[in-house]
Amino acid sequence: MIGFMDIPHRRGDTQGVYLLSSSNAWREAGTLTLPVMFGYLPLGAAFGILAVEVGIPVWAALLMSLLIYAGAGQFLAVALLAAGAGLVELAVATLMLNSRHLFYGLSLLKRFQGAGWRKPYLIFSLTDETYSLLTTLPPERARDHALALRIGLLNQGWWVLGSLVGALIGTTLAFDSRGIEFALTALFIVLTLEQARRLRQGLPFAIALATGLGALLLLPDRHLLLGAIGAASLVLLAHYRLHRHAPRESQP
Amino acid sequence: MSHATLLIFIAVCALATFATRVIPFVALARQAEHPLILHLGRYLPPTVMMILVIYALRDFRPLAEGQLNAGANGWPMILASLVVVVLHLWRRNALVSILGGTGAYMAMVQLGWAL
Numbered sequence: 001m002i003g004f005m006d007i008p009h010r011r012g013d014t015q016g017v018y019l020l021s022s023s024n025a026w027r028e029a030g031t032l033t034l035p036v037m038f039g040y041l042p043l044g045a046a047f048g049i050l051a052v053e054v055g056i057p058v059w060a061a062l063l064m065s066l067l068i069y070a071g072a073g074q075f076l077a078v079a080l081l082a083a084g085a086g087l088v089e090l091a092v093a094t095l096m097l098n099s100r101h102l103f104y105g106l107s108l109l110k111r112f113q114g115a116g117w118r119k120p121y122l123i124f125s126l127t128d129e130t131y132s133l134l135t136t137l138p139p140e141r142a143r144d145h146a147l148a149l150r151i152g153l154l155n156q157g158w159w160v161l162g163s164l165v166g167a168l169i170g171t172t173l174a175f176d177s178r179g180i181e182f183a184l185t186a187l188f189i190v191l192t193l194e195q196a197r198r199l200r201q202g203l204p205f206a207i208a209l210a211t212g213l214g215a216l217l218l219l220p221d222r223h224l225l226l227g228a229i230g231a232a233s234l235v236l237l238a239h240y241r242l243h244r245h246a247p248r249e250s251q252p
Numbered sequence: 253m254s255h256a257t258l259l260i261f262i263a264v265c266a267l268a269t270f271a272t273r274v275i276p277f278v279a280l281a282r283q284a285e286h287p288l289i290l291h292l293g294r295y296l297p298p299t300v301m302m303i304l305v306i307y308a309l310r311d312f313r314p315l316a317e318g319q320l321n322a323g324a325n326g327w328p329m330i331l332a333s334l335v336v337v338v339l340h341l342w343r344r345n346a347l348v349s350i351l352g353g354t355g356a357y358m359a360m361v362q363l364g365w366a367l
Contacts, residue, residue: 035346042354060258067266077265081253087264094268100300101269105276107293109284112277119277126273128304135297179358182332185308186353189336190346192305195298204295208302216310224310228303233296240291 029150032137036129037158039187040071044162045169046180047074052170054082065163069125069156071184073098096226103233104131115145125152132191136198207235309333332357 044065051061056078064074076097080090104126111134112119122145130152141147196205208228215228283289309329336353343349 035350038347038350055253056258060262063259064262064265067262068269070269073265073269077261081261087260090261091264091268094265095272098269098272101272102276103292103296103300105273106280106289107297109276109280109289113284123273123277124270128301131297132301176362179328179361180354182329182357183350183354185305185329185333186336186350187346188301188304188308189333189353190340190349192298192301193337193340194346195301199298204299205302207295208299208306212303212306216306221310225303225307228307229300232299232303233292236292236295236299237288239295240288243291244287 029154033154036155040158041162042180042183044159045166048163048166049170051078052167058167061167065160100229118145118149125156130155207232328360
C-alpha cells in the first residue's frame with residue numbers, strides 16, 4: 001500500500017527535496033496526526049459504545065465510520081436512529097449540522113487544485129480536525145497533496161479504529177465510559193487555542209462569542225449550530241463590505 | 253430494525269455529509285481567487301472553531317436521557333474545560349490537554365459530582 005501510493009505520482013513535483021522514502025513520509029504524517037489520534041480514538045470509542053448501546057450492530061457502526069466519517073454527525077445519526085426518525089429528517093439534520101463544511105471547502109478551493117486522483121478522498125475526509133491540520137501546514141508544504149492524503153487516511157484510520165474498539169467494548173465488557181465524550185469538547189478547545197495563536201486577532205472570537213451566545217439564548221438546540229455559524233458568516237460578510245469601502249453589486 | 257433499513261439510513265447520512273463537503277468545489281470552482289472567498293477563508297475557520305466550543309459545552313448531548321451523559325451538566329464540564337485551557341497554555345501539548353481534561357471530566361462525572 002505504501003509504495004503504491006507514493007512513487008508513480010510525483011510528476012509536476014516542484015519539491016524534489018521531499019523525495020522521502022515511503023516509510024519516512026508515513027512517519028511524518030503520523031507525527032502530524034498524533035494529536036488527532038488522541039482525540040479520535042476516545043471519541044470514536046465513545047461513538048462505538050453509544051452505537052452498540054442503542055442496538056446498532058458492530059458492522060454497521062464500523063460502516064458508519066467508513067462511509068459517513070463525521071464526528072458530531074454520527075452521534076446525531078445514532079440519536080435519530082434511536083428516536084426512530086425518518087430519512088428526510090435525517091437528511092435535513094445532517095445537512096444542517098454539517099453545513100459548516102461548506103465554509104471549509106471555500107478556503108481550500110485553490111489548495112486542492114491539481115490534486116488529481118487524490119482530490120475526491122481529500123474532499124470526503126474533510127473533518128474539522130483534518131481541515132485544521134491541513135491549514136496549519138507550512139506554506140511550502142501546502143500543495144503537497146501526497147502528504148494531505150496521508151494525513152486524511154491516517155485520521156480516518158484513527159477514527160475507524162476507535163469506533164471498532166468502542167463497539168467491541170460495548171458488546172463485551174462492562175466499561176464505565178461515562179464522560180468520555182468530553183474528548184470532543186477538549187479537542188475543539190485545543191484547536192481554538194491553536195487558531196488564536198496563529199491568527200493573533202480578536203475579531204473572529206468576538207464574533208463567535210456574540211453569535212454563539214446569542215444563538216444559545218434565542219434558538220432551540222437543534223438549530224443552534226447552523227444559526228450561530230450562519231449569523232457569524234453574515235457578520236463577516238458585513239465586515240468584508242465595510243473593510244473594502246466598496247459595496248459593489250451584490251454578488252456572492 | 254432490518255439490515256436494509258439500516259443500510260439506507262447510513263447511505264442517506266453519508267450522502268448528506270459528503271454533499272456539504274463537495275458543494276463548494278463543484279459550485280465555486282471558478283471563484284477560488286475572489287476576495288470575499290479569501291476573506292471568509294481567513295476568518296471563518298477560527299470563528300467556527302470557537303462556536304464549536306460553545307456548542308459542545310452547551311449542547312453535545314446526543315441522548316439527553318442516555319447513560320453516557322449522566323451528570324454531564326454544569327460545573328464538571330466548565331471545570332474540565334478550564335483544565336484543558338490551563339494545561340494547553342502551560343504545556344502546549346494537545347495530547348496532554350485532551351487526556352487531562354477528559355480524565356478530569358470522567359472522574360468528576362463518575363464519582364457523582366454533578367452539581
